[in-house]
Amino acid sequence: MPIIKTEKLTKIYRQGAVEVVALSEVDIQISHGDFAVVAGPSGSGKTTFLNLLGALDKPTSGKIWLDEQEITALSRTDRSSLRRNHIGFVFQFYNLIPVLTAYENAEFVLLLQGVDQVQRRKKVLDLLSIVGLSGLEDRYPHELSGGQQQRVAIARALASEPALVLADEPTANLDTKTGQELLDLMQQLNSDINITFLFSSHDPEVMERARRLIILRDGRVVEDRIK
Amino acid sequence: MIVKLAARNLRRYLRRTLLTLTGIAFGTALAMIAIGLGDGTHDMMIRNGLQLGQGHITIQPEGYLQSPSAGLFLKETSGLLKIISSEPEVALSYPRVRGEGILSSASGGEGISFMGIDPGIEGEGELVLRSMDSGEFLDGPEGNWIVIGKKLAELLSLKVGRKTVLTVQDSQGQITSTLLRVKGIFHSGSPEIDRIYTLIPIKTVQKTLAMGNGVTSIAVYLKENRETKTVLKKLRSSISSEKIAVLPWQKIQPSLRDFVVLDDAFGYLYYLIILIIVSIGVLNTVLMSVMDRKREIGILMAVGMRPGSVLRMILAETCLIALLGTASGLIIGYGFHYYFATHGLDLSSFVGEFSLAGTVLDPVYYSSLRPARIIQIFTVIILTTITMGIYPAFKAARTEPVEAMEKP
Ligand SMILES: Nc1ncnc2c1ncn2[C@@H]1O[C@H](COP(=O)(O)OP(=O)(O)OP(=O)(O)O)[C@@H](O)[C@H]1O
Ligand SMILES: [Mg+2]
Numbered sequence: 001m002p003i004i005k006t007e008k009l010t011k012i013y014r015q016g017a018v019e020v021v022a023l024s025e026v027d028i029q030i031s032h033g034d035f036a037v038v039a040g041p042s043g044s045g046k047t048t049f050l051n052l053l054g055a056l057d058k059p060t061s062g063k064i065w066l067d068e069q070e071i072t073a074l075s076r077t078d079r080s081s082l083r084r085n086h087i088g089f090v091f092q093f094y095n096l097i098p099v100l101t102a103y104e105n106a107e108f109v110l111l112l113q114g115v116d117q118v119q120r121r122k123k124v125l126d127l128l129s130i131v132g133l134s135g136l137e138d139r140y141p142h143e144l145s146g147g148q149q150q151r152v153a154i155a156r157a158l159a160s161e162p163a164l165v166l167a168d169e170p171t172a173n174l175d176t177k178t179g180q181e182l183l184d185l186m187q188q189l190n191s192d193i194n195i196t197f198l199f200s201s202h203d204p205e206v207m208e209r210a211r212r213l214i215i216l217r218d219g220r221v222v223e224d225r226i227k
Numbered sequence: 228m229i230v231k232l233a234a235r236n237l238r239r240y241l242r243r244t245l246l247t248l249t250g251i252a253f254g255t256a257l258a259m260i261a262i263g264l265g266d267g268t269h270d271m272m273i274r275n276g277l278q279l280g281q282g283h284i285t286i287q288p289e290g291y292l293q294s295p296s297a298g299l300f301l302k303e304t305s306g307l308l309k310i311i312s313s314e315p316e317v318a319l320s321y322p323r324v325r326g327e328g329i330l331s332s333a334s335g336g337e338g339i340s341f342m343g344i345d346p347g348i349e350g351e352g353e354l355v356l357r358s359m360d361s362g363e364f365l366d367g368p369e370g371n372w373i374v375i376g377k378k379l380a381e382l383l384s385l386k387v388g389r390k391t392v393l394t395v396q397d398s399q400g401q402i403t404s405t406l407l408r409v410k411g412i413f414h415s416g417s418p419e420i421d422r423i424y425t426l427i428p429i430k431t432v433q434k435t436l437a438m439g440n441g442v443t444s445i446a447v448y449l450k451e452n453r454e455t456k457t458v459l460k461k462l463r464s465s466i467s468s469e470k471i472a473v474l475p476w477q478k479i480q481p482s483l484r485d486f487v488v489l490d491d492a493f494g495y496l497y498y499l500i501i502l503i504i505v506s507i508g509v510l511n512t513v514l515m516s517v518m519d520r521k522r523e524i525g526i527l528m529a530v531g532m533r534p535g536s537v538l539r540m541i542l543a544e545t546c547l548i549a550l551l552g553t554a555s556g557l558i559i560g561y562g563f564h565y566y567f568a569t570h571g572l573d574l575s576s577f578v579g580e581f582s583l584a585g586t587v588l589d590p591v592y593y594s595s596l597r598p599a600r601i602i603q604i605f606t607v608i609i610l611t612t613i614t615m616g617i618y619p620a621f622k623a624a625r626t627e628p629v630e631a632m633e634k635p
C-alpha cells in the first residue's frame with residue numbers, strides 16, 4: 001500500500017488570459033519508507049507538486065490519496081488537521097515563526113496536537129540535539145544562521161513523527177557541508193524510524209543520495225528511476 | 228498559546244503597537260474629556276435653565292400652560308407641599324406667583340415678567356443672587372421691593388433705592404398698580420433675561436393680585452435631573468386632582484428641551500467622530516500587520532494551525548491592544564476630567580457669559596462624569612476596536628498556506 005498515490009494530477013495557474021500548466025496528468029505512487037527526490041529544471045513544477053501532495057493547495061483536476069484517504073475534496077479545516085497530524089514540512093525559503101524561539105518553533109506542532117508538556121519537552125530537546133542545536137534553544141530565528149534555521153525546521157517537521165516529510169529544496173540555501181550534515185540526519189531518520197521523505201532538489205548531492213529519482217519537465221514526469 | 232503568540236507579535240512590532248495604542252488611548256482620553264465637559268455643561272445648562280424656570284417638575288393649575296392668567300391659581304398649598312416633600316428624590320420646592328405687567332418710572336414703561344418668591348427658602352433665586360450687580364437681594368417674603376436686571380434698569384433709568392410702579396391685572400381682572408422700590412440690580416449676562424426678568428417678595432405679589440395665599444405654581448427641584456420621570460409619575464398619582472397639572476420641565480420650557488436635545492445630538496456626533504477616527508486607525512494598522520505577516524501566517528497554517536485559531540490569534544492581538552489602549556486612555560482622560568471637575572475649564576477670557584434658549588451658561592466649564600458614563604466610554608471604545616479587528620482576522624484566516632511558500 002503506497003503512502004502517496006496520484007491520478008492524473010494537474011495544476012493550471014491562470015493569470016488573466018495566460019494559462020500556465022504547472023503540472024500535467026501526473027500518475028505516481030510513493031511507498032512507505034521511501035527516500036525520494038523530485039528533480040527538474042526551474043519552473044518544471046516541483047514546488048507545485050509538493051504543495052499539492054502536502055494539501056497546501058488544491059489541484060485543478062486529478063486526485064491524491066494519502067494513506068488511502070482521498071484528500072483533494074477535503075475542507076480547509078480538514079486539510080489543516082491532515083497537515084498537522086500526518087505531514088512534516090520543510091520549506092525552501094521561509095520556515096520559522098519569527099516571534100518564537102528555536103525551541104518554541106520546534107514545539108509548535110506538538111502544541112497544536114495537544115501533546116502534554118513533559119513529552120513535548122523531551123521530544124523537542126532530543127530533536128534539537130539530533131540536529132545539532134543543543135544550547136541554541138532560546139535563540140530567535142533572526143539570531144540563527146540560514147543552516148541553523150533550516151535545521152530547526154527539520155526538527156519541527158519531525159517532532160510530531162509524521163508519516164511523511166516533504167522538503168522543498170532543503171539544501172538550496174545552505175553551504176555544502178551543512179547540506180551534507182542535514183542529508184545524513186534525514187537518511188538516518190529514514191532508516192531508523194522509517195519516515196518517508198520526499199524532496200525536491202536540483203542539488204546533485206541530494207540526487208546522489210536518493211533511493212528514487214523522479215524527474216519533472218514542463219509539469220510531466222519524464223523519468224522515474226529506483227536506484 | 229494563542230495569547231502568547233498574540234502578545235509576542237505585538238512586542239515584535241513594538242513601534243506599530245505603540246502607535247495604535249497611543250491612538251486608542253488618545254481617542255479614549257479625548258472622548259472622556261469631551262464627554263465630561265459636554266455632560267458638565269449640559270448639566271449646568273439644565274440646572275441654570277431650571278433655576279430661571281420652574282424646576283424639574285412644576286405644579287400649577289390645569290390650563291395655566293395654555294392661557295396663563297391671574298385668575299388661575301392654586302388656592303391651597305400646604306397639602307401639596309407636604310406630598311411633594313415626602314418624595315425622597317425631591318431636593319427643594321418653591322411656591323411662586325408668576326405674572327406679567329408693566330414696570331414704569333419717570334423715563335417710561337417696559338413690559339416685564341415678574342416672579343413672586345419667598346427668598347427665605349434655601350436656594351430660591353440662587354442664580355440671580357449669584358449675579359447681583361448692585362444693591363441687595365430680597366431678604367424676606369414681604370415688603371415693597373423689586374430686584375431687576377441691569378438692562379431694564381438702564382432702560383428705565385432706575386438705580387438701587389429708586390421708586391417704580393408695577394401695573395398688573397389682578398385675579399379679578401381689575402387693573403391695579405403698586406409702588407415698589409428697587410432693592411437690587413443683577414447682571415446675568417443674558418440681555419434678554421436682564422431686560423425682562425424681575426423678582427418681588429411673594430406676599431407683596433399675592434396682595435397686589437388679590438389672591439390671598441394662592442400661588443400660580445410650585446416649582447419642584449430634584450436632586451438629579453434623571454429622576455424627573457419617576458417623580459413625575461409618583462406625584463401625578465398622589466395629586467389626583469383634575470384642577471392641578473403636574474408637568475415636567477420639558478413641557479414648561481420647550482426651548483430648553485429642544486436645546487438640550489440638540490446639545491445631546493452634538494455630543495453623540497462628537498462621540499461618533501472620535502470612534503470613527505479610532506476605528507480607521509485600528510483597522511488600518513491591524514490590516515497592515517496582517518498583510519505584512521502573510522508569510523508567517525501562511526507557515527502557521529501550513530504546519531496545521533486551524534484557520535479558526537489564526538482568527539482568534541489576530542482577535543487576541545486586537546483585544547490586547549484595545550484593553551491596554553483604553554485602560555491607559557482612561558487613566559489620562561480621568562486625570563483631565565478630575566482637573567476640569569475641580570478647577571473647571573475657564574474660558575472667560577474667550578467668551579463672556581452667554582445665554583441660549585433661556586438658559587445662562589457660565590464661562591467656566593466643569594467636567595462631570597458619572598461612573599456609568601465612564602464604563603460606557605470604556606466598553607464602547609473596546610467594542611469598536613475589537614470590531615475593527617474582525618475583518619483583518621477573517622482575512623488572515625483566509626490566507627492560503629501556499630502564499631508563504633512563494634519566493635521572497
Ligand atoms: N502562483 C502562481 N501563479 C502563476 N504561475 C505559477 C504560480 N506558481 C508557479 N507558477 C508557474 O508554474 C510553473 C511551475 O512552478 P514551480 O514553482 O512549481 O516550479 P519549480 O520546479 O518549483 O521551480 P523552481 O526550481 O524555480 O523552484 C512555473 O512556470 C511557474 O511560473
Ligand atoms: Mg520551487
